[in-house]
Amino acid sequence: MSDTPTIASLVGRADSIYRDYSLTTVREWKARTGGLAMGFMPIYIPCEILDAQGVLPVGLMGARDDLEIIKGDAYYQSYICHIPRSTIELGLSGRLDCLDGVLFPAICDVIRNLSGMWQMLFPTKLVRYLDVPQNFEPAIGGRFYRHELEELAEALTSRGARPYDAEALRGSIARYNALRREVRALYALRQRLPWKVPTSELYVLLRAAVVLPVDDATRMLSEYHGLALADESRLPLDQARVMLTGSFCEQPPLGLIRTLERSGCYIVDDDFVQVHRWIQSDIPLDGDPMEQLVLAFLGDAMASPTRYIDKAEKGADLVLRIQRSGAEGVLFASPSFCDPALLDQPMAVRAVERHGIPWTAFKYSENTGQFQVIREQAGTFADSIKLWSVA
Amino acid sequence: MTPTTQTAKKDDSQVRQKEMIARHYDKLAAAPQTGDKNVYTFVPGNLTELLLSFDLLPVLPEINSLQSAMRGKTAEYISLAEKAGHSEDVCTYVKSDIGMMRSGNIGPTGQKLPNPDLLLLSYTGCFTFLKWFELLREEYHAPVAMLHVPYQPDGRITPAMRDYVVKQLKDDIIPALERISGRAFDEAKLSEHLRLSAQAEDDLVWVLQSAKHRPSPIDAYFGAVYYVGPIFSAFRGTEDAVAYYRALRSEIEERIREGKGPVTPDGDIEKERFRVVVEGPPNWTSFRQFWKMFADEGAVAVASTYTKVGGVYDAGFRHDPSRPLESLAEYCLGCYTNLGLPTRIEMLANYVRDYEADGFLINSVKSCNSFSAGQLHILREVEKRSGKPGGFIESDLVDPRYFSAANIKNRLESYFQMLEQKRMGGAA
Ligand code: SF4
Ligand code: SF4
Numbered sequence A: 001m002s003d004t005p006t007i008a009s010l011v012g013r014a015d016s017i018y019r020d021y022s023l024t025t026v027r028e029w030k031a032r033t034g035g036l037a038m039g040f041m042p043i044y045i046p047c048e049i050l051d052a053q054g055v056l057p058v059g060l061m062g063a064r065d066d067l068e069i070i071k072g073d074a075y076y077q078s079y080i081c082h083i084p085r086s087t088i089e090l091g092l093s094g095r096l097d098c099l100d101g102v103l104f105p106a107i108c109d110v111i112r113n114l115s116g117m118w119q120m121l122f123p124t125k126l127v128r129y130l131d132v133p134q135n136f137e138p139a140i141g142g143r144f145y146r147h148e149l150e151e152l153a154e155a156l157t158s159r160g161a162r163p164y165d166a167e168a169l170r171g172s173i174a175r176y177n178a179l180r181r182e183v184r185a186l187y188a189l190r191q192r193l194p195w196k197v198p199t200s201e202l203y204v205l206l207r208a209a210v211v212l213p214v215d216d217a218t219r220m221l222s223e224y225h226g227l228a229l230a231d232e233s234r235l236p237l238d239q240a241r242v243m244l245t246g247s248f249c250e251q252p253p254l255g256l257i258r259t260l261e262r263s264g265c266y267i268v269d270d271d272f273v274q275v276h277r278w279i280q281s282d283i284p285l286d287g288d289p290m291e292q293l294v295l296a297f298l299g300d301a302m303a304s305p306t307r308y309i310d311k312a313e314k315g316a317d318l319v320l321r322i323q324r325s326g327a328e329g330v331l332f333a334s335p336s337f338c339d340p341a342l343l344d345q346p347m348a349v350r351a352v353e354r355h356g357i358p359w360t361a362f363k364y365s366e367n368t369g370q371f372q373v374i375r376e377q378a379g380t381f382a383d384s385i386k387l388w389s390v391a
Numbered sequence B: 001m002t003p004t005t006q007t008a009k010k011d012d013s014q015v016r017q018k019e020m021i022a023r024h025y026d027k028l029a030a031a032p033q034t035g036d037k038n039v040y041t042f043v044p045g046n047l048t049e050l051l052l053s054f055d056l057l058p059v060l061p062e063i064n065s066l067q068s069a070m071r072g073k074t075a076e077y078i079s080l081a082e083k084a085g086h087s088e089d090v091c092t093y094v095k096s097d098i099g100m101m102r103s104g105n106i107g108p109t110g111q112k113l114p115n116p117d118l119l120l121l122s123y124t125g126c127f128t129f130l131k132w133f134e135l136l137r138e139e140y141h142a143p144v145a146m147l148h149v150p151y152q153p154d155g156r157i158t159p160a161m162r163d164y165v166v167k168q169l170k171d172d173i174i175p176a177l178e179r180i181s182g183r184a185f186d187e188a189k190l191s192e193h194l195r196l197s198a199q200a201e202d203d204l205v206w207v208l209q210s211a212k213h214r215p216s217p218i219d220a221y222f223g224a225v226y227y228v229g230p231i232f233s234a235f236r237g238t239e240d241a242v243a244y245y246r247a248l249r250s251e252i253e254e255r256i257r258e259g260k261g262p263v264t265p266d267g268d269i270e271k272e273r274f275r276v277v278v279e280g281p282p283n284w285t286s287f288r289q290f291w292k293m294f295a296d297e298g299a300v301a302v303a304s305t306y307t308k309v310g311g312v313y314d315a316g317f318r319h320d321p322s323r324p325l326e327s328l329a330e331y332c333l334g335c336y337t338n339l340g341l342p343t344r345i346e347m348l349a350n351y352v353r354d355y356e357a358d359g360f361l362i363n364s365v366k367s368c369n370s371f372s373a374g375q376l377h378i379l380r381e382v383e384k385r386s387g388k389p390g391g392f393i394e395s396d397l398v399d400p401r402y403f404s405a406a407n408i409k410n411r412l413e414s415y416f417q418m419l420e421q422k423r424m425g426g427a428a
Helices: A007-019 A024-033 A047-052 A083-092 A109-121 A138-158 A166-192 A199-209 A214-230 A254-262 A289-300 A316-325 A339-354 A372-390 B012-034 B048-053 B061-070 B074-083 B092-102 B128-140 B159-181 B187-212 B239-257 B287-295 B324-334 B341-354 B375-386 B405-427
Strands: A036-040 A055-059 A101-105 A126-130 A240-245 A265-269 A329-335 A359-364 B038-040 B057-059 B118-123 B144-148 B274-279 B299-304 B359-365 B390-395
Touching: A007 A199, A007 A214, A024 A036, A024 A055, A047 A055, A047 A138, A047 A166, A047 A289, A083 A109, A101 A109, A109 A126, A109 B341, A109 B375, A126 A138, A138 A289, A138 B159, A166 A199, A166 A214, A166 A265, A166 A289, A199 A214, A199 A254, A240 A316, A240 A372, A254 A265, A254 A372, A265 A316, A265 A372, A316 A339, A329 A339, A329 A372, A339 A359, A339 B128, A359 A372, B012 B057, B012 B239, B048 B057, B048 B159, B048 B187, B048 B324, B061 B074, B061 B092, B074 B092, B092 B128, B118 B128, B118 B159, B128 B144, B144 B159, B159 B324, B187 B239, B187 B299, B187 B324, B274 B341, B274 B375, B274 B405, B287 B299, B287 B405, B299 B341, B341 B359, B341 B375, B359 B375, B359 B405, B375 B390, B390 B405
Parallel strands: A036 A055, A036 A101, A101 A126, A240 A265, A240 A329, A329 A359, B038 B057, B038 B118, B118 B144, B274 B299, B274 B359, B359 B390
Antiparallel strands: none
8 A cells, every 4th residue: 555545545445444354453453552452333332431441442343245154143043133143153253352342232132132142152251231321311311321331441441451531531532523523524525525425435434444443543534535525536427315224233235335326326324334423513522521421422312213212203313314415315224123223114204204205115134145126126216316306 | 911811711810810801901991981091011111000009000012912913813903014114024012003003902802992191111121112112102192201221231230220210210200100190109009009019929929939849730831921911911019919819829729739730721731741941922823722732742831931021020029118119120120031141041041940841942933032132042051051952943922924833833743752752761
């Protein structure tokens, strides 16, 4: 790789990190720093706590269609989504050995039960189920969440991480604020000029960003942003602008994202890799940093099928995102057997229908290999949107 | 989560249960006229005593779904829900409930159920509950009171978990119930209901543990779903429930004296050939047929985890009138599906040992990730720890499309043959 990055070199590097089941960059980081590395499952964990204690957070997002599942299928029935079996496969085949533990955030019963399996399968590792509140009052859910975070910090220390330090956490919040800003900026650029930021590129960059140390990730995204914006060879095509929703946990194969783009869709907002978008604005750097993390989770997190929506109307946030992104239609793209996504979908559909927004829906699995049907469906959908917009 | 009518000859306890249920549904049906208020809520982590202390009537949609299945209605209900856009992949309890609502909301007794005055989302042991009541909120435009119960990943209740639940009870749930009922919270009344709960719980535990006898006087899976009915639903904390469990206990005492095995759909089991522990909920669409597959082989369930979804009383928990809210919190936290997998495995292995079972069976239901995700791991681990063979069958709760009778029967027959061979091998 030359010293001056190009779009191709950045995306190429991100792609190789995304494809590397053995987490080579994590192994190298550990060898270099002597720090601990903690895996985490989707959707969100407070990476700042880990970073502040010198621990590298490493996003685990299942596998692609090229991972041969040898052991994982023996752990799951056919009617359970794919991500737990590929995660088990990666674990049992030793590919995740460099991780000192894994965090399992509370998003659904599958991840929840997987945390128990992990405890038993990897007894020497740190395995924590990170419960997150569904009550958003600071004095109730906030207090509980703070306690969870304090316990997490202590658990990391017991494994050899630096003890919790408020100033270090403030510094980490600042670093993650910077990363979140870059992610938001790229999403904004893609909304404005989607031909400059193909989702297939943005996606692998985000996947690399959950594995790289925070400052590296921020730099990579920032460099890509500058280069993509400046690239005059990328010209607009007559594509439909769509929002893709439902893919917050098990991820579609990259081939599927490419298929959607090739079938005539500009994806102008999506639910992929949400960890660095979960908190939607900068977390304040004043006051008690742990408390600021808690308050951000309670008051500034994305709406998600995995969170209880207590005040607003269901789907209101989705509609707002559609409107803000200028999407002309919605692709409901959910993993097969994903309870949170699929149970949520009828409510989300009603919300978009109330606003007269066209939609279509399909399911996928992270190892889906055939995209022909989806290509035709998305192509027809994109064509119909374009026809309507002309009419 | 439990059916309400026994299938063989009626004992005193069964008659009582039937009457209790009939009275309850009569009250619900009359609610629009009487002005009685009702609260829809879930079996695991239900707050029945608290509702009763406000004179509110509980409605359990899970029970309506399983009752609909036993009445052969769920194929139609599920199809209605799927036509309305609900995925074929998700929990069929939810779809059955939504289909039932769209078909006029006729409950198990053939009477119309009132719309909910409140949806009490006690979110214990299952994420689907959250989505279920979000869906019902849209259908009924009813208010929701949310009680988030943290999970027990390490099999222990921490003070932070308990405090979180108690605080929600105080700050959110009780005020919501006060609003709906128009009454002030009466802690003494709640405590009195909890006192009654503990009495009934003592007798229920006695009944469940009677399966340690040989032969077991009860079937602790199929039969026991009737036994847990009152305590898992609208009756915990009532004099009726106390009387029901007292009557049930004396009937079981009688069976033990007479050396009888359990009642089955076709009468008393003649010879207990196999003692098994069962994990997972039953199938409700072919409940009798499923049970018969066991009974025909002389297989008796001596313990089950399904009968712990509404409370793990045999591990010692009792509602405690002296600490009403803390006790309710601990109850919610302790329900079976809220326990981490290692705890579930330990519990199953202990059952196999304590009830001297020949093996254990898992009925894995397609609907329920809360139960099913991880059951293949449970199978291997319990085999390893107990040294007894495990069997694995797959079906669903209320979707008849996923009950393949021939397939399940084959599997069960092979499993029981294997147990027999092991026994003969062991004896040789
Ligand atoms: S894909 Fe859906 S059901 Fe599967 S683990 Fe993720 S959130 Fe849970
Ligand atoms: S997923 Fe399981 S526990 Fe949850 S509502 Fe459905 S059957 Fe009940």
